[in-house]
Amino acid sequence: MLNLIRRFTAQIFKILVYQHTLRPSAPRPNRYLAVFGLCLALSAAPAWADATITATYGSQTIRFTHVASQNGSEAIGTQDPGFAALLRATGAVLTWKPGERYVMITTAVPVVVSFSVGDRRYDVGPISLQAAFAPYQSGSEVYLPFDEVLRALDLDLRQDGTALYLQPQLASLDVSTQGGRATIVAHGGAPLRPRVVSQNGAAVVYEFDGVGTTLTGTRAVNAAGIRTLQIAQTGSVRDPKTLVTVTLSPGASVQPPHSNDDRDVVLAFGGTEQPQQTQSVQQPAPNAPQDSNAAPAAAAPAGPAIVTGVTVQQTADGYTVSIAVSGNAAFEWHRLRDPDNRFWVDISGAQLQGPPIEQDEPDPLVSLRVRQNDPQTVRVAISLLGPKALGLSPSATGLNVEVSRQDASDVARSGSGSIGSVISSNEQQEALVTPAPIDENDAGDGNDTTWKFGPRDGSDYVPSNPRLIVIDPGHGGSDPGSQHGALREADLTLDMANRLRDLLTARGWQVRMTRDTDVDVYGADASAKQELQARDDVANNAGARMFVSLHANAFINSGPYGTTCYISKQSDWALARIVNRHLASDGTKNDGIVKSHLYVTLHAHMPAVLIETAFLTNPDDYALLSSSAWRQKVAQEIADGIGEYAQAYPVSNQPAL
Ligand SMILES: [Zn+2]
Structure with missing residues (x-):
């Protein structure tokens, strides 16, 4: 599942590691147990709730009445008036209707926090986390893990004597x-x-x-x-x-x-x-002269893209928001559901030139905000008057967002892509050092000709074992991946990997799997990075020819379906293009190739592709994933793609196959 993968992008990963580093390593004392007993003693609870919690937030006193105890933690009802007051006070919005399985809270940042009934996993933005217990339905509302909700709002419930405070x-x-x-x-x-x-x-x-x-x-x-x-x-x-x-x-x-x-x-x-x-503890000598020979240009990190300005222009049907970007960057966009009609696009690896922008805009826009969201990301956020139709298109100068006056009924909620425009001097140097060998024939495959890759292009890789292919069945062990109905992603990926291994072995390849049972590759207590690096290590240490990671996708609703190939390096491109072409007849939509900073493809030294085969959350894709005949077909198509790629892009020590 992509959500589980995306959290390993460098930026997010750093935050996670950092929080892990700095949070106390011992389990936190369960203060709610104490709080809870206290509340029971102090208040007469309604029959349908276990207790109430009264806490001070700023100058406000908030009384939570739809509170229940669940495995020693507290659960808060989605229809609790105190919860509604807290969300209002923090600038957050809760999106949920009776009968719905998913509960979304959009914080003031905005970050979307999504819970789903019956699933302990919940998402805070692109980060997937595990709650103390799964949200559950009780009466006419859903009960959410209160501690996790508060943490997502960057609040902590603290006790001082008999008083409770919601401490920012x-x-x-x-x-x-x-x-x-x-x-x-x-x-x-x-x-x-x-x-x-x-x-x-x-x-x-x-x-x-x-x-x-x-x-x-x-x-x-x-x-x-x-x-x-x-x-x-x-x-x-x-x-x-x-x-x-x-x-x-x-x-x-x-x-x-x-x-x-x-x-x-x-x-x-x-x-x-x-x-x-x-990062290194080594200190250079003070006053060391700038040594122009020490660092070759190619080793320097690529300069960030610069967001030089954002303009809004009227069109026949609405407005175009033009984001001017100098340099190359990936972007990811999200929009919320009506009635919270916010849209934002994050441009990663980018710096905002000039001060942040915050201004009101005419109908159908409400406002425009542009800011440096974190050191690597510029966020352009647009509030819309309703669920307006939107279109995104990379342009010669950056990215255009077309906003229509028309309402859109059924729209995508998120997406990603890349912007390639003016080549900075850094990137020109890279291009000279490592010429981009994109095949002329690739131009017909889509808008890929605008893609640019960073210094980690992998094009000079020579496999020490040109006969070896490493297959990585996503997830496993302590991480089941996405789960839906009777299917677990970790089982599906292992099944498809076994099928692919058998096909490739029969065709004369050596195959190594990062795992061939339901286990963690590094170990159950590993960090995300350790686990993913362990998978890359299998291929990197063995000098494999290719690395293929298999996954099944999932989304918060049942809409999205299809197959997507993810790549990170220049050298991944040809492999992905050919495998993707073979997968085009797999029976679901072909969503093409997406360049992304996924950990496993970025850190595999050899050509690598991560295949999100289909969506567990879409009924039609679910039926395909359930079918062993379909999984065999997918394995066959990937094997065919690998064979064609090996013929078309031989390595210097190419074995006879
Ligand atoms: Zn996955």
Whole structure:
């Protein structure tokens, strides 16, 4: 499933790792148990609820009455008036109708938090998480895990004597370094207004008033002028403060904090080091001369794309929002359901030139917001007057969003693509070092000719074992992948992988599977990165010719269906194109090839493709996935594609097949 994969994009992964690093490693004490007993004692609960919880949020007292106990945690009903008041107060919107299985909460950020009845897994934006218990139906409403809901709203329920407080949290500190520059984006559950309380050459201390945190601890950064980051909470439960101390390398520069959005604050630092791609404790000699021979141009990371401006122009049918982008970038867009008609597109690997934009727009638009959402992502958000028809098209200068006056009835909720426009000098250098060998014939396959790839293009890879293909059945062990009805993704991918292995072996290939039973490849307690890297290691260590990862897709509703091939590197392209062409007759829609920073395709040294075979959540695709004959057909088509690719793109040490 793509949602499970997407969370491993570098940016998100970093946040996850960081939170894991900084959150206390011991399980949190179950404060709700105490809270719960207290509430039982203090209030007369209605017959249909186990208890009530009364808590202070800012200056507001909120009484939650649709509260139930579930496995020692609390559940909150979707029709609880206190819950509605809290969502209003935090600027969040809940989308749910009686009888519906899915509950979505759109936070003020906006991030979409989605729960589904009967499934412990829930999504916060692109990150899939596991709740303490699965949401369940009771009476006419759905009960959600309260702790997880509060965390998604960046709140923490804390007790002070007999009083309870919904304490806004400093929820994440995302450190990113690029070249000699570091940025820290602080994100919180309340407006963040850090004050510099002390600053000297060795450290700068920021005080965030009004927010607590569970991120306490110290983390070594050792890059771009920052040595460490220390986070501590002071103040009281009612009036919390979080102190962030950044210790600095000699000569580091510090810029004043600035905020593009009242819940995100950017702290920027400049180091004196040479640009480093990996964080390292090694310190260069102070005053080292700029060594023009030390780093070849090709090893430098590609410069970010620049969003140079956003303009709105009237058309016959509505408006065109033109996002001018210099450079190459991937984008991902989302839209919410009526009545919350917000749309946004995230342009990744991009920097916003100039100040953020926030302005009202004429009907059918309501407003336009453009901001640096995190150090690598520019977000363009448009509020619409209704469920208007939208179209996205990459242009010569960036990306156009066409907004129609017409309402659209049944529309896609999300999508992605890439923008390729002006080639920056960095990328021209890359192109000189590694000429892009895209086949002329590829031009007919779609809009792929505008694709550009970063430095990790893989085109100079020579397999030490040109006869070996590594097949990666997605998920397994502690991670079942998507589950729907009687089907588990981990079982389906293993079944298809076994079929593909048998076909390839019969044709003279050597095949290694990253797993051939229902197990984790790295281990049950591995981080996401460890688990995915372990799969790549199987292929990388063996010098395999190709890497093929098999998955089944899922979505929050039953609409989307089809087969998609995902790639990340220049050298993946030809393999994906040929395999995708063979898959075109698999009986569901062919959604083509998508370039994405998926972990396994990006970190496999050899040509790699990740195939989302079909959607478990679509009834027609589900029927296909249920059929062993269809799974055999898919395996056959992939095997045919691999064979054709090997013939068309022989390696220097190509074996006779
Ligand atoms: Zn998957």
